[in-house]
Amino acid sequence: MNGPLLKVENLTKHYPLGSGIFKKGIPVIRAVEDVSFSVEAGETLCIVGESGCGKSTVARLLMRLVEPTGGRVLIDGTDIAGLKKDALHAWRRRMQMVFQDPYSSLNPRLTAGQIITEPVENFERLSRKQRQALAADLLRQVGMSPEMMHRLPSELSGGQRQRLGIARALALQPSLIIADEAVSALDVSVQAQILNLLLDLQQQIGLAFVFISHDLGVVEHIAHRVAVMYLGRIVELAPSEAFFAKPVHPYTEALIAAAPVPDPTRVRLEAPVEGEVPSPINPPSGCAFHPRCPLAVERCRIDVPPLVPMADGRVVACHVRAPATDVAAEPAAAANLAMPISAITGR
Numbered sequence: 001m002n003g004p005l006l007k008v009e010n011l012t013k014h015y016p017l018g019s020g021i022f023k024k025g026i027p028v029i030r031a032v033e034d035v036s037f038s039v040e041a042g043e044t045l046c047i048v049g050e051s052g053c054g055k056s057t058v059a060r061l062l063m064r065l066v067e068p069t070g071g072r073v074l075i076d077g078t079d080i081a082g083l084k085k086d087a088l089h090a091w092r093r094r095m096q097m098v099f100q101d102p103y104s105s106l107n108p109r110l111t112a113g114q115i116i117t118e119p120v121e122n123f124e125r126l127s128r129k130q131r132q133a134l135a136a137d138l139l140r141q142v143g144m145s146p147e148m149m150h151r152l153p154s155e156l157s158g159g160q161r162q163r164l165g166i167a168r169a170l171a172l173q174p175s176l177i178i179a180d181e182a183v184s185a186l187d188v189s190v191q192a193q194i195l196n197l198l199l200d201l202q203q204q205i206g207l208a209f210v211f212i213s214h215d216l217g218v219v220e221h222i223a224h225r226v227a228v229m230y231l232g233r234i235v236e237l238a239p240s241e242a243f244f245a246k247p248v249h250p251y252t253e254a255l256i257a258a259a260p261v262p263d264p265t266r267v268r269l270e271a272p273v274e275g276e277v278p279s280p281i282n283p284p285s286g287c288a289f290h291p292r293c294p295l296a297v298e299r300c301r302i303d304v305p306p307l308v309p310m311a312d313g314r315v316v317a318c319h320v321r322a323p324a325t326d327v328a329a330e331p332a333a334a335a336n337l338a339m340p341i342s343a344i345t346g347r
């Protein structure tokens, strides 16, 4: 199969403020605005940014848990919006989600075995023997003993519950896992174990991840590429090494500057730059970062900067650091977003 596993084109989500039949003209929350990226098979794309920048909404749009206001999500070149029932089921098997809070996302009344085999049983009937064999297999895959299949979530530790969440996501043999803050609720040592498990699974079965996190230490550990979101838009998307070595967008720079602590697993991005994140209901004109940006010039207040491709494989939306030329200003630098990871990461 040529082309990326996942391609996101101009994805946009506006939540109307309030309800009623007269939707036209009512204010909206601009949660996600014109977001484009792609993910190759076996690749990890991390999405980072401050609270409220739209990361979880992107995840929900990818999983089709919410409908986009605009834009497309393509799996292996197929637009998921146009899929009918059977094709949609087949697609759902390819993309699974792992949530932040393993406890609230697991049914407390089901045993571990029932929880992880449930996704398969939604598609096909399993005999008791088949169910037990599948549960044992999945538990082993996530480093747990098959005996655990009889336990309830309340009888497991936080790390074991997250392993269970991963086992459930693996049950349908997906190609892509969307992980939304999947290790944020865990202790540092357990975080490291779960991240290593994800890396092992990626190596063994070629899984791709869209990994959403506000923790740069975690991101540095697992990302092939990193996308930075600010107020609903991607402002920089770069190969991981280049991203950490030499951030280009002033916002990326501020995020990384706020994070250089000796223990990278504990880096947090609570308030990386001065000032508040503006409201997504009434975002600033031009570049949404301009009110907080030390480099802002007049143009930043007027025009939304396009994502401009740079020589090292990254794209950056900044009038000052990545001024658009006629060639570079082509729509969303789509060619660059789809560049194979092998070409830019060497991993």
Ligand SMILES: Nc1ncnc2c1ncn2[C@@H]1O[C@H](COP(=O)(O)OP(=O)(O)OP(=O)(O)O)[C@@H](O)[C@H]1O
Residues within 6 Å of the ligand: 015, 029, 030, 031, 049, 050, 051, 052, 053, 054, 055, 056, 057, 058, 214, 280
């Ligand atoms: N269902 C919804 N209805 C209305 N507004 C929403 C809804 N879901 C999210 N929003 C708003 O959309 C914006 C983006 O939210 P989102 O949860 O995607 O951000 P985030 O980057 O994941 O934040 P966090 O890290 O805090 O989860 C926020 O302003 C949020 O309040």
